[in-house]
Structures are given as C-alpha cells and as structure tokens.
Amino acid sequence: MTGNEEMITEDVANYVESSVLCWLATVSEDGVPNVSPKEAFLLDDNGRILVANIASPETVRNIRHSCKVCLSFVNVFIQKGYKITGDARILTEGDAGYAEGLAKLVSKIGDTFSILSIIEIQPSQVDPIVAPSYRIFPDSTEVDRIGESLDSYAVKHYQDQAAREEPDTR
Numbered sequence: 001m002t003g004n005e006e007m008i009t010e011d012v013a014n015y016v017e018s019s020v021l022c023w024l025a026t027v028s029e030d031g032v033p034n035v036s037p038k039e040a041f042l043l044d045d046n047g048r049i050l051v052a053n054i055a056s057p058e059t060v061r062n063i064r065h066s067c068k069v070c071l072s073f074v075n076v077f078i079q080k081g082y083k084i085t086g087d088a089r090i091l092t093e094g095d096a097g098y099a100e101g102l103a104k105l106v107s108k109i110g111d112t113f114s115i116l117s118i119i120e121i122q123p124s125q126v127d128p129i130v131a132p133s134y135r136i137f138p139d140s141t142e143v144d145r146i147g148e149s150l151d152s153y154a155v156k157h158y159q160d161q162a163a164r165e166e167p168d169t170r
C-alpha cells in the first residue's frame with residue numbers, strides 16, 4: 001500500500017474516470033510553466049495516475065528536469081473537479097510497471113494511438129476545484145450549474161443543429 005489509496009477517494013476516482021480530458025502542468029528547466037491536455041489516462045489499483053505519452057515531448061522533458069506536477073480533472077458542466085499534485089516519472093519499455101501500465105492503457109483506449117511512454121503520477125495532495133459561482137450563489141445546485149453551462153456553451157443548440165443536419169436514413 002502506497003498511501004495514495006486514501007487520497008484518491010471514491011469521488012476523486014469518479015472524476016478521473018468520467019473525465020474526457022485532464023490537464024497536466026509541468027515546469028521547464030528555465031522555470032517556464034507548461035500546461036498540456038491529456039486524453040489517455042487512468043487510475044491504477046495503487047492510487048497512481050497513468051497518463052499515456054502520445055505526443056508530449058515538452059511534458060516529458062520537463063518531468064525529467066523536475067518531477068513535480070499538477071494534474072486537474074474538471075467537469076465543465078458541473079463546474080467542479082479535483083487538482084492533484086505529486087511526483088511524476090517517465091516509464092519506458094523495460095521499466096518496472098511499464099508493461100502492466102501499457103496493457104491497462106491500451107485496454108482502455110485501444111490501439112489507435114502509439115504510446116511512446118507512460119507518465120506515472122504519485123499523488124501527494126488532492127484538492128477540490130469548485131467554481132466561484134457556488135460561493136456567490138450558495139443556494140445553487142449542480143443541476144443549476146449544468147443548465148447554465150449548457151446554455152453558456154450552446155451545447156443544446158449544437159445538439160439541435162447536429163440533429164437537423166443529420167441525413168434521414170429511413
């Protein structure tokens with residue numbers, strides 16, 4: 001047991017598992033921050049987060065310089081999520097845990113992408129991310145936030161437009 005299991009609560013795990021993208025922040029040798037979207041990731045059985053390096057040379061270079069990272073998962077419609085800080089390492093073929101991690105990632109995302117390496121993150125801190133609107137309007141609910149987000153991002157309008165443009169195949 002690594003201790004990560006206690007940090008990654010069921011709620012945190014649900015956000016990780018239901019997220020389409022996460023955002024990984026690193027810092028370069030010159031101190032320049034880099035935030036990069038990641039779409040292939042999972043939570044392993046030991047409370048670590050595995051991220052597929054598909055096309056992230058800057059992220060990998062930064063982690064080799066400094067293992068300190070920050071990863072965020074946010075549901076943009078609910079406007080809540082989690083920020084996970086910790087230490088990362090790059091796993092490549094031959095490293096302990098690489099084959100197992102690669103198999104899990106391929107099982108989750110398929111073989112569409114070539115995985116160059118795996119970014120393994122050991123969480124050291126987990127903090128909630130909550131939009132200010134929850135504090136400004138304390139009586140608002142997640143359902144309220146979802147409705148406002150759908151309107152703000154014109155999601156329903158986009159769905160309606162897509163349905164109108166879909167050819168009739170009957």
